[in-house]
Amino acid sequence: MLAAVTVALLASQAAAQSTRRSIQGVWRVEEATITGPAARTISFADRPNLTIITDKYYSRVEVQADGPRPMLTDPAKATADQLRAVWGPFVGEAGTYELSSDGAITMRPIASKNPAVMGSGVFIVYSYTLEGDRLLLTQQRNQNGPFPNPFKLRLVRVE
Numbered sequence: 001m002l003a004a005v006t007v008a009l010l011a012s013q014a015a016a017q018s019t020r021r022s023i024q025g026v027w028r029v030e031e032a033t034i035t036g037p038a039a040r041t042i043s044f045a046d047r048p049n050l051t052i053i054t055d056k057y058y059s060r061v062e063v064q065a066d067g068p069r070p071m072l073t074d075p076a077k078a079t080a081d082q083l084r085a086v087w088g089p090f091v092g093e094a095g096t097y098e099l100s101s102d103g104a105i106t107m108r109p110i111a112s113k114n115p116a117v118m119g120s121g122v123f124i125v126y127s128y129t130l131e132g133d134r135l136l137l138t139q140q141r142n143q144n145g146p147f148p149n150p151f152k153l154r155l156v157r158v159e
Contacts, residue, residue: 023105023128023135026159027051029062030134036149051155058097058107065089093117103127104140133157 029044029051049062063069069086072078078086095109105128109117116122126137135157139150 021130023099023130024053024055025157027053027135027155028158029153030156031154033152033154034149035151050158053097056096057094059094060091062091063089064091087113099128103129105137 027050029047029049031044032042034040034042044062047063047065049060051058051060069089070082072082072086075083091113093109093112093114095107095111097105097107099105104125106123106125108123112118121143124142125140127140128138129136133156135155137153137155139147139152141147
């Protein structure tokens with residue numbers, strides 16, 4: 001009996017450790033680093049966001065506003081500028097992904113707030129590094145070629 005309990009405990013610990021070495025889980029963006037002429041680092045500490053990665057699929061939502069978005073009292077009567085202030089900073093996307101042995105992740109959006117990224121043949125490739133509960137992503141290329149000024153994301157595992 002004791003041997004069975006010990007084996008069960010060791011198996012559950014091994015499963016937990018193998019999950020931690022996987023990118024599967026629930027993540028929050030901590031920081032984005034933009035390169036190029038407008039280089040800067042943006043903290044996401046106060047920006048609502050969540051990325052969920054399963055064994056084949058991903059989903060992400062982010063608010064990319066510098067402060068709280070305004071509330072619309074009546075969306076039917078809102079001006080174009082008011083609607084842009086509310087919906088413009090919101091990002092929503094879900095799709096499939098594949099990992100390669102060279103440390104790349106290729107994401108293929110299925111549904112997105114931005115219809116331009118939902119087309120056939122659309123993809124984005126990031127290099128990725130998993131360091132404990134931190135996932136580092138760096139843009140590499142998309143269907144149009146390499147990014148001249150790739151951005152980097154640092155995510156932290158929340159579950």
